[in-house]
Amino acid sequence: MARPKSDDRRSAILSAAIRRIAADGPGASTAAIAKEAGVSNGSLFTYFETKADLLNRLYVELKVEMATAALDGLPSGDDLRERAFHLWSRWLRWATSSPDKRRTLAHLDVSGEITPESRHTASQAMASVGELLERIRENGPMRDAPLGLVVALTSALADATIDLMIRDPDNADEHCTAAFDAFWRMLA
Amino acid sequence: MARPKSDDRRSAILSAAIRRIAADGPGASTAAIAKEAGVSNGSLFTYFETKADLLNRLYVELKVEMATAALDGLPSGDDLRERAFHLWSRWLRWATSSPDKRRTLAHLDVSGEITPESRHTASQAMASVGELLERIRENGPMRDAPLGLVVALTSALADATIDLMIRDPDNADEHCTAAFDAFWRMLA
Amino acid sequence: MARPKSDDRRSAILSAAIRRIAADGPGASTAAIAKEAGVSNGSLFTYFETKADLLNRLYVELKVEMATAALDGLPSGDDLRERAFHLWSRWLRWATSSPDKRRTLAHLDVSGEITPESRHTASQAMASVGELLERIRENGPMRDAPLGLVVALTSALADATIDLMIRDPDNADEHCTAAFDAFWRMLA
Amino acid sequence: MARPKSDDRRSAILSAAIRRIAADGPGASTAAIAKEAGVSNGSLFTYFETKADLLNRLYVELKVEMATAALDGLPSGDDLRERAFHLWSRWLRWATSSPDKRRTLAHLDVSGEITPESRHTASQAMASVGELLERIRENGPMRDAPLGLVVALTSALADATIDLMIRDPDNADEHCTAAFDAFWRMLA
DNA sequence: CATGAATGAGGCTTCATTCAT
DNA sequence: CATGAATGAAGCCTCATTCAT
Known part of the structure; x- marks a missing residue:
């Protein structure tokens, strides 16, 4: 069974985080990460409880x-x-x-x-x-x-x-x- | 010629910055630094133009x-x-x-x-x-x-x-x- | 599709701005405007990017x-x-x-x-x-x-x-x- | 008897205020006005009790x-x-x-x-x-x-x-x- | 479960005014 | 009386997080 859709979202967020943090440091905002991941602001928090968690x-x-x-x-x-x-x-x-x-x-x-x-x-x-x-x-x-x-x-x-x-x-x-x-x- | 800019104050701010940044990273707030230096919020900015400057x-x-x-x-x-x-x-x-x-x-x-x-x-x-x-x-x-x-x-x-x-x-x-x-x- | 940006809120902010600016001039604070509009401080900025924009x-x-x-x-x-x-x-x-x-x-x-x-x-x-x-x-x-x-x-x-x-x-x-x-x- | 020195200072402040306010509006800072007048920050307040007074x-x-x-x-x-x-x-x-x-x-x-x-x-x-x-x-x-x-x-x-x-x-x-x-x- | 508006604490900085020198 | 450092209240804006839709 292929990976469920939501895993894609999770990875998208992680990849986005890599790019944003590399560029802006750990201060990169969750909003910026979500946007770069093509995901909504709030969605990030269904995959990661908290920014620290992410x-x-x-x-x-x-x-x-x-x-x-x-x-x-x-x-x-x-x-x-x-x-x-x-x-x-x-x-x-x-x-x-x-x-x-x-x-x-x-x-x-x-x-x-x-x-x-x-x-x-x-x-x-x-x-x-x-x-x-x-x-x-x-x-x-x-x-x-x-x-x-x-x-x-x-x-x-x-x-x-x-x-x-x-x-x-x-x-x-x-x-x-x-x-x-x-x-x-x-x-x- | 008015109260001269005091070296003590300047050092106090720098020392405070060392302590706060060591503890909280570069995100340490100017307010926290000022407080730790025993100096008013605004005073920090008479010694350093900007947080980046500091x-x-x-x-x-x-x-x-x-x-x-x-x-x-x-x-x-x-x-x-x-x-x-x-x-x-x-x-x-x-x-x-x-x-x-x-x-x-x-x-x-x-x-x-x-x-x-x-x-x-x-x-x-x-x-x-x-x-x-x-x-x-x-x-x-x-x-x-x-x-x-x-x-x-x-x-x-x-x-x-x-x-x-x-x-x-x-x-x-x-x-x-x-x-x-x-x-x-x-x-x- | 999430709570849509409400026209009512937008108008409330504009009306509030009219009242505050009429009273205090263009120096009226965004906080005062938001409060008068019955809206949170930050909400004003989801409707108007900047005070100048407003x-x-x-x-x-x-x-x-x-x-x-x-x-x-x-x-x-x-x-x-x-x-x-x-x-x-x-x-x-x-x-x-x-x-x-x-x-x-x-x-x-x-x-x-x-x-x-x-x-x-x-x-x-x-x-x-x-x-x-x-x-x-x-x-x-x-x-x-x-x-x-x-x-x-x-x-x-x-x-x-x-x-x-x-x-x-x-x-x-x-x-x-x-x-x-x-x-x-x-x-x- | 010529005008006492202090009258010069007063006028200097007023002239400076004209220039700064023309340029920046009534929000021109007292510090900017004092500086333009070639006068110290605090001196302005010995000639005018308050900014509103000025x-x-x-x-x-x-x-x-x-x-x-x-x-x-x-x-x-x-x-x-x-x-x-x-x-x-x-x-x-x-x-x-x-x-x-x-x-x-x-x-x-x-x-x-x-x-x-x-x-x-x-x-x-x-x-x-x-x-x-x-x-x-x-x-x-x-x-x-x-x-x-x-x-x-x-x-x-x-x-x-x-x-x-x-x-x-x-x-x-x-x-x-x-x-x-x-x-x-x-x-x- | 996705979305994005709502929230409000907090960050940096400016400024009128006071006061030590 | 001149000076300019000191003060702290605001001011504008950002952001992690929550919650209505």
């Missing part, structure tokens, strides 16, 4: 999509470096090709509207990434650093790289590789 | 303070690693001990209210940091990466470390050192 | 009403004097019996908020009046004066008469006739 | 100036038409050459800030004009109309003419004369 769902949805994109087709072999590079480049590719989603995620992350629950849910989608990271550093120089730091470091590094790739798309691949090397030097 | 001044002020704190007492010798570590630890110490300022800076950075002029002004205060970074990587593995990436990487790394230091203050010094080692591995 | 609509609406009142039942014969008197007395009667509308119109006229477009639209409603005036003076002593002057003169004269009729309502008809005679002497 | 003084001052200009050099002979024309043309000349003052007067007249006292005081300056008007109409067709109407009519007529003269300055003299003829036809 923001949180969107946050989780985007994080999951990001994780999925990164993990998609991950080789299962033993070569840690190869697996890590696969993940790394998928991740950066997703982010680079979905700048609105990335911007929105960044906005949401600091908006103060995202609940701990949402953060927790989102982090679960990244679990496998965590495990991989874990194995990478376990014999490297950061073997004693808390995993949290490693994760944060990695994602910060990725973030900086993405920015550069977007600003200088002609050398995107080089930047991607160079940054991965830096990452590997740091950890492994 | 935000921009605050941004520059904080960046400059951050740079100053990092650069303070920088040894002038030839030992690059020593100088880098000095700067690194000063920076992290400042950020760790001024969590509100750091949060506010982070909020402002993505708020969409900061003009290119403000960013430019702020970046000038960090000029010496840039130079040091330049010299560090010039013989290292990232010698061919654009300086922009190196800067972004470094500050991302610092950021992640700061978060950790705040969350786990008992081991702050260890985290600081460990992260610096990672940084050095990456660059030098 | 003022302009009101202006046009009133001018049109005035023209309609003046032109209503205008005899179509050849007797210029008869037709002119008909128009004259209808006009003055409307103005005299709608003092608030007239005051409001006067306020708006000098408020600096009325756009050239609104003035143009309004003037079209008065087109037939212009034509009549044109024919009246074409063989009279002011045949060489610009039409603009004639119009201005006429409306100034009417204005002065209306004031008098309002101040001395017992002799309103006499004043109306006497002024018309003066008008006729001047033009025809 | 407006009223200005009103009276301007009306008196207008009357003075009109009456200046009035021939004392018996030729009513000559005297009337003298007055008429002086009046129109003053108004035409002081457009700011005229605009300001018009704004003040409808501003709702002018007290009956001010109006009364102002009208006294025009007393002689009234008397002349009185004698003009006393044997003419409007001999039975109330003086108030005649005055209003006359000033309305003048007003319309002034507008035209300003819009079409090349033919100002012609318009002035033509309008006087209309005036005379109406009254005498």
Whole structure:
């Protein structure tokens, strides 16, 4: 059975939210989002109880999509470096090709509207990434650093790289590789 | 010549803004800021033409303070690693001990209210940091990466470390050192 | 299809605006107007985008009403004097019996908020009046004066008469006739 | 003894008020007026108790100036038409050459800030004009109309003419004369 | 269940007036 | 007495949310 009509509406709202929030920040008005979704002002509130609710769902949805994109087709072999590079480049590719989603995620992350629950849910989608990271550093120089730091470091590094790739798309691949090397030097 | 514009009042407003924005994001209302500063609603506008103006001044002020704190007492010798570590630890110490300022800076950075002029002004205060970074990587593995990436990487790394230091203050010094080692591995 | 925008509400707002502006000038606050209309503060803005918009609509609406009142039942014969008197007395009667509308119109006229477009639209409603005036003076002593002057003169004269009729309502008809005679002497 | 310094300040404020009100209407801020006068914000209030006070003084001052200009050099002979024309043309000349003052007067007249006292005081300056008007109409067709109407009519007529003269300055003299003829036809 | 008008709290900013210097 | 900062009441407008249709 195909998706019921209402799911389309829900997604339309989420997509619209991505575009509006990327452009205007988390202050984007529900009215503007509804309009961009081609949906009525009030309809938004039958799909999301509250603006905060919409923001949180969107946050989780985007994080999951990001994780999925990164993990998609991950080789299962033993070569840690190869697996890590696969993940790394998928991740950066997703982010680079979905700048609105990335911007929105960044906005949401600091908006103060995202609940701990949402953060927790989102982090679960990244679990496998965590495990991989874990194995990478376990014999490297950061073997004693808390995993949290490693994760944060990695994602910060990725973030900086993405920015550069977007600003200088002609050398995107080089930047991607160079940054991965830096990452590997740091950890492994 | 009438009551002069008081520096105290101006600072009171800026401090209040730091506190409110750290807590509520850049959406913190001018009224709330004024109240927290112990100043009348309208008075805020004799010190800052506009809310956006206030935000921009605050941004520059904080960046400059951050740079100053990092650069303070920088040894002038030839030992690059020593100088880098000095700067690194000063920076992290400042950020760790001024969590509100750091949060506010982070909020402002993505708020969409900061003009290119403000960013430019702020970046000038960090000029010496840039130079040091330049010299560090010039013989290292990232010698061919654009300086922009190196800067972004470094500050991302610092950021992640700061978060950790705040969350786990008992081991702050260890985290600081460990992260610096990672940084050095990456660059030098 | 949801609650339709109600004409009643719109008119209520316009009527309220007439009353408030007649009393307080164009500075009458939107809040006061909304309250007098028995409508919420924000509702006013679903009917009029902006205060200036409200003022302009009101202006046009009133001018049109005035023209309609003046032109209503205008005899179509050849007797210029008869037709002119008909128009004259209808006009003055409307103005005299709608003092608030007239005051409001006067306020708006000098408020600096009325756009050239609104003035143009309004003037079209008065087109037939212009034509009549044109024919009246074409063989009279002011045949060489610009039409603009004639119009201005006429409306100034009417204005002065209306004031008098309002101040001395017992002799309103006499004043109306006497002024018309003066008008006729001047033009025809 | 020359005028004390403070009189200069007072006049500076009044002149500034004329300019600002002509441009911005009676809503011109006291701060803007003070600034234009080259005087401090607060100083304005040592010369005028209140904004309304300033407006009223200005009103009276301007009306008196207008009357003075009109009456200046009035021939004392018996030729009513000559005297009337003298007055008429002086009046129109003053108004035409002081457009700011005229605009300001018009704004003040409808501003709702002018007290009956001010109006009364102002009208006294025009007393002689009234008397002349009185004698003009006393044997003419409007001999039975109330003086108030005649005055209003006359000033309305003048007003319309002034507008035209300003819009079409090349033919100002012609318009002035033509309008006087209309005036005379109406009254005498 | 969709729609969009209704609501009213709250946001930013202006301004007349007061008062410390 | 001049100055201009301080004050806080409004003013216009936006927005999340509710509710009649």
